[in-house]
Each structure stands twice: as structure tokens, then as C-alpha cells.
Amino acid sequence: MSKEVKCKTVMPIFFMFLVGITVFSCKRDKAPLARICNQRLPDTVSFSKNILPIFQNNCSIIGCHTGINSGHINLDASVAYSQLMQPGKGYIDTVNPNFSVLYDRMISDSKPMPPTGNLDACSTDLLFKWIKQKAKNN
Numbered sequence: 001m002s003k004e005v006k007c008k009t010v011m012p013i014f015f016m017f018l019v020g021i022t023v024f025s026c027k028r029d030k031a032p033l034a035r036i037c038n039q040r041l042p043d044t045v046s047f048s049k050n051i052l053p054i055f056q057n058n059c060s061i062i063g064c065h066t067g068i069n070s071g072h073i074n075l076d077a078s079v080a081y082s083q084l085m086q087p088g089k090g091y092i093d094t095v096n097p098n099f100s101v102l103y104d105r106m107i108s109d110s111k112p113m114p115p116t117g118n119l120d121a122c123s124t125d126l127l128f129k130w131i132k133q134k135a136k137n138n
Helices: 003-025 047-058 080-084 101-107 120-131
Strands: none
Touching: 003 080, 080 101, 101 120
């Protein structure tokens, strides 16, 4: 096979490979655009006042993230913060909030949490803002 034929065969495949890598490597860069919060979020997000109620209403309910049989994480009020901040689990990533497992699951289209569907935009925006503010136990 001549050099010219090899180039014509390999170049389109290489180009498609580069495009594929570019498209799939950026999937977590942004929150979905379809979800828009129309409320003003607090300047400082409080774990106890803003984040815990989201967990209590949507996550730490019977059969989900409560008690002993809580899946991978228990989000009951008394242990939620310590559970989220477990080293090596990646639930909360204050350096790269988009890569926080908790946030990723809340905005996921394929494996949403809660399983009945994504939380409303204001709840996910509030959670994301809390993580960006270094996820303090306040």
C-alpha cells in the first residue's frame, strides 16, 4: 500500500478519534442548561439551614439514604456531614466541584438521585454553591 493511500485511510480515523475524545472528555464541565433556578440563592450557603433540608426531604427517607441500610452513604442529619466528607470517597470535591460525586449524581440523566428524577434546579444550584464555598459544616 502506498504512503498516499495509508494517509487517506488513517487520517479520517484519527480525526474521528480526536473529535470523540474532545466531546466525551468535557461532559462534566457544566450543569445541564435546561435547569434554571429562578430564586435568589443565599450569599453564604449553610449546611444546616440549606443543605440538610434537601437531604431530609429527598434523600434520607425510608429505603434510601437513612439508617443502617443506607446504600453507600447515610444522609441522616446526625451523620450526613461526616459521611459526605469521608476521605477518598469523592462525595464532595471542593477543588473541582463539578467532580463531586454527590453533585454529579444529582444532575445525572442516566443515574439520577433521587431515583425518581433530578432535584429541582434551585436545590442543585444551592448544593453546588455550598461545595464551591468549601462545603463548610455551618
